[in-house]
Amino acid sequence: MTQGAGAPPTVTRRPEQRSRPGSPRRLHGAWPLAALAAVFTVAQLVLVRPVLGLGWDEIVYTSQVTTHHPAAFFSAPRSRGVSFLVAPVASWSDSTALLRVYLAVLSGLGLFLALRVWRGLFPTRVLVVAGAFFASLWVTLFYGPQAMPNYWVAIGALVAVGAYLRHRDDPAARGPLWAVVAGAALMAWMRPTDAVWVSLPLLVLAAVGRRPRFLAATVGGLLAGGVPWVIEAYVAFGGLSERLAEASRIQGGLGLHMAVDDQLRSLGGRALCRPCTGSMPHPVITLWWFVLPLLAVLGLVVAVRAGRALRTAVPLACAATAAVPYLFTIEYAAPRFLQPAYALLAIPVADALWYLVTAPRGKWRPAVRTVVALGLAGHLVVQLTVLVHTVDRSTAGREDWARTADGLHRLGVDPPCLITGHESIPIGYYTGCSSGATTGNNENITVAGILSTAKERPVAEITRTGSLPPRYARSWPVHRVEDYDIRIAPGSVDAPRG
Structure with missing residues (x-):
């Protein structure tokens, strides 16, 4: 049928087309997120500083893959994800500064990729503010460059949840499903139980909404990240239920x-x-x-x-x-x-x-904007103040461990050696020694084992000044180093160095 002379022209509406991943429009839209990630990375290096020594938990994770330090006891609640994450650096270098820079850059990249998954679901300006809020929390800045799992569970959660929403908008697309697998696997790789808790609403939505592909992707990602933890449960802890019970006891x-x-x-x-x-x-x-x-x-x-x-x-x-x-x-x-x-x-x-x-409209808009601006500025001041305080306190504690290690070396306690007692894991790491405990959450040796080791290499028992040492070490010669009493097994070391 021909169109009438006075009728408006017929317009054929085409479905809205998404920009291709590599299109200039999408690349331009990703720049604000990339800039945010870069600022986050630099802020970690400036405020936390690469010279910050390794903390207790970091030592446990990092020592599993180093060749320059004995591996610390690895308890039931922990997962190997962080150890694998730091392996590209820690496996060949003992430089803490290099490890910090590596993790800061990696955490910035992780934030960028996680927020990028949400593009199209929310305007870029919302994602930038969301990323800035999360990145400005003192806990995020402090742990971003550290060998710890929780930040990476957060990144995996952002990826998995954002990918679910993208899959819901476009069920035929494969990219979001693979992102779900990656996000779930990252979470489970770092902390399997946390991954299950985060994924519970996603699993329920997949089951209720009858989305078998998404359900398979989520479960597959959880299994990919969590199966190594389950295998280790049977190899090292006697089974999955035994490991879960031991993890509960430790916590x-x-x-x-x-x-x-x-x-x-x-x-x-x-x-x-x-x-x-x-x-x-x-x-x-x-x-x-x-x-x-x-x-x-x-x-x-x-x-x-x-x-x-x-x-x-x-x-x-x-x-x-x-x-x-x-x-x-x-x-x-x-x-x-x-x-x-x-x-x-x-x-x-x-x-x-x-x-x-x-x-808000009219006279309320300037007032509300002022309140929001002042609130955000005050929030940032508070977060940075707590961060500086936390960094200073953590630095002092780790320098104390380093000075204690120097004192042990002066007393003749050199690798290979064994440190037992108070804070044996961090002090042992800084000294280059193995660490041992006969009781508590890190129990990994018996008294007989300690005494047997003392016949072959230096053994030092550490207690807080004035505290009562265990019975087996009460007759050992005692030395004061920092705030510790150090008792060294007789005959296990040469003469102390001046």
Whole structure:
């Protein structure tokens, strides 16, 4: 049929086309995320500093792949993911500074890739603010360049959740499914139990929504990252149930415990709050923790009104399940435990912040923008203040271990050697010795084993000054080094050096 003379021209509407991954439009849109990741990397190197010595947990993970230090005892709750992550550097170099730079660059790259998965789900400006909020938390800056698992669980969570939402928008695309596999595997590789908690809402949605491909991708990723941990359970711990039981014992017995107040106490910069006693930090330090869920709820309201509720509800649900075990099942706290929850909450929080600065009309807009700006500036000041305090305190503690190691060397305790007693794992690492414990969570040797070792190599028992040593070491000659009493097994070392 011919078109009438007065009729408007017929327009054929084509479906909206996505930009190809390598198109100039997509590359241009990724630049703000790349710039954010670069700033995050530089901030770690400037504020945390590559010269920061290795901490206790870092020593356990790193020593598994080094050739220049004996491997420390590897307890049941730990997973090998961090050890493999640091292996490209730690396997051939003993430079802590090089390892810090490597991890800072890697963490910046991880943040960029994780946020890039969310492109198209939220405007780039929202993703930049979300990334900036998460990256500016003192706990993120402090642990980004460290050999610890929680930041990487957070990155895996961002990838997996964002990829699920992309898959839901385009079920035929294969890229999001592979991203789900990668995100789930990264989480399970680092901390298998955390990976399961984060993935619970995704697994439920996949089952209810009858999405077998997504369900297979999620389960496949969890298995790919978690199977090595399960295999090790049978090889080294007698089975999976035995390893889980031992992990629960080491963590004080998992069950129904209120740890919300413990997490609040840790916000002042306590790397490990166990036992978590003492007064709460100043309210200025903890205020952001109470504002965070309010902004997240506002982000959900904004999303519902905009007709994209699921894009906000899913990360909120995964953030909630990620936080549950660390708020309600253990009797201690560490701020790094909640990093996956913070990363997922950052998306709706950023959406809410943009709403606050753009939605109000008339005379309210300048007032609201001023409040938001002042709030963000104050938040950044608080986070940087806590970070500086935490870095200084951590540096002092690790320098104390290094000075103690120098004192041990002057006493003739040189590798190969064995350190037992108080803080034997970090002091042993800094001294270049093996570490041993006859009791406690790191029990890995008997008294007979210690005495037998003393016949072949230097053995030193370390206690805090004035503390009672174990019975087997009470007759050993005692030396004062820093705040420690060091007892060296008779005949196990040559004459001390001056």
